[in-house]
Amino acid sequence: MEDSKTKLFKALTVFTMLSAVLVGAMVISEVKGYRFIGGGVSATNTISVSGEGEVFASPDIANISFTVREEAKKVSDAQDKVTTKVKTALAGIRKQGVADKDIKTQNYSSYPKYEWQEVTVSCLSLDCPPSRPGKQVVVGYEVSQTVTIKVRDLEKANAIVDGLATAGVREMQGPNFAIDDEDGLKAEARKIAIEKARAKAEVLARDLGVSLVRVVSFSEGGYYPMYSRATSVGMEKGIGDDSSMPEIPHGEENITSSVTVTYEIR
Numbered sequence: 001m002e003d004s005k006t007k008l009f010k011a012l013t014v015f016t017m018l019s020a021v022l023v024g025a026m027v028i029s030e031v032k033g034y035r036f037i038g039g040g041v042s043a044t045n046t047i048s049v050s051g052e053g054e055v056f057a058s059p060d061i062a063n064i065s066f067t068v069r070e071e072a073k074k075v076s077d078a079q080d081k082v083t084t085k086v087k088t089a090l091a092g093i094r095k096q097g098v099a100d101k102d103i104k105t106q107n108y109s110s111y112p113k114y115e116w117q118e119v120t121v122s123c124l125s126l127d128c129p130p131s132r133p134g135k136q137v138v139v140g141y142e143v144s145q146t147v148t149i150k151v152r153d154l155e156k157a158n159a160i161v162d163g164l165a166t167a168g169v170r171e172m173q174g175p176n177f178a179i180d181d182e183d184g185l186k187a188e189a190r191k192i193a194i195e196k197a198r199a200k201a202e203v204l205a206r207d208l209g210v211s212l213v214r215v216v217s218f219s220e221g222g223y224y225p226m227y228s229r230a231t232s233v234g235m236e237k238g239i240g241d242d243s244s245m246p247e248i249p250h251g252e253e254n255i256t257s258s259v260t261v262t263y264e265i266r
Contacts, residue, residue: 046216046265053258054254055188055189063177064148064161065146065147065172066147066169066172070085071141073140074141079143082144086145089164089167093149098151110144112141113142115139116135117134151175186255190259197260213263214264218260218261220258221257
């Protein structure tokens with residue numbers, strides 16, 4: 001009799017512990033489900049609205065890149081030529097107030113230049129080859145260095161480009177005008193887009209005679225920066241000639257964000 005009571009007590013204890021574990025797991029699962037937007041009971045009645053936000057701003061930086069390319073019989077001579085010309089160009093850039101942190105070597109390359117040289121062969125028989133034999137011979141080396149600079153004072157962009165041409169630089173790209181910190185503009189555009197979507201949802205709910213309950217989903221369509229077209233100096237004038245530097249307007253830029261928001265209604 002005593003053994004039966006003991007067995008019954010143990011069985012009830014095990015059952016109680018298993019029940020507690022099961023209930024705890026269910027509670028944790030429910031809590032996790034409610035941590036996210038739209039968690040819990042699925043909404044059956046919803047409306048979806050979209051909004052678009054647009055922010056305008058003037059560019060505050062100009063990006064310019066230039067390449068110095070030189071050839072010589074010896075690779076060391078070509079490197080010396082490139083180094084000398086780049087140093088001259090950078091000295092002029094620094095005089096315009098560009099900091100070292102805004103000057104970066106984008107690419108440095110060196111490779112041999114080949115030329116096909118035919119070999120003279122004396123041929124007195126009928127078995128002469130149809131073409132003269134030859135081989136590729138290294139006749140020199142080409143070395144190039146590409147440097148990118150970020151100009152923060154837009155008033156000096158034209159002077160920097162002109163100075164590069166004076167220093168003997170023949171390959172240039174830019175100035176390309178942009179906004180240095182786009183993240184703040186993106187956040188502002190997104191905020192405007194969300195506000196417009198909310199206003200649209202409120203009008204729609206009022207017209208339908210329903211109420212907005214909560215946001216059940218949100219999606220962002222991305223950002224669409226619209227940059228003013230920068231003029232390439234090399235296209236406007238022969239770099240290094242005596243004509244005056246063209247005036248390069250930088251205009252205005254805008255960033256657009258689009259969002260879609262779904263609301264539960266009742």
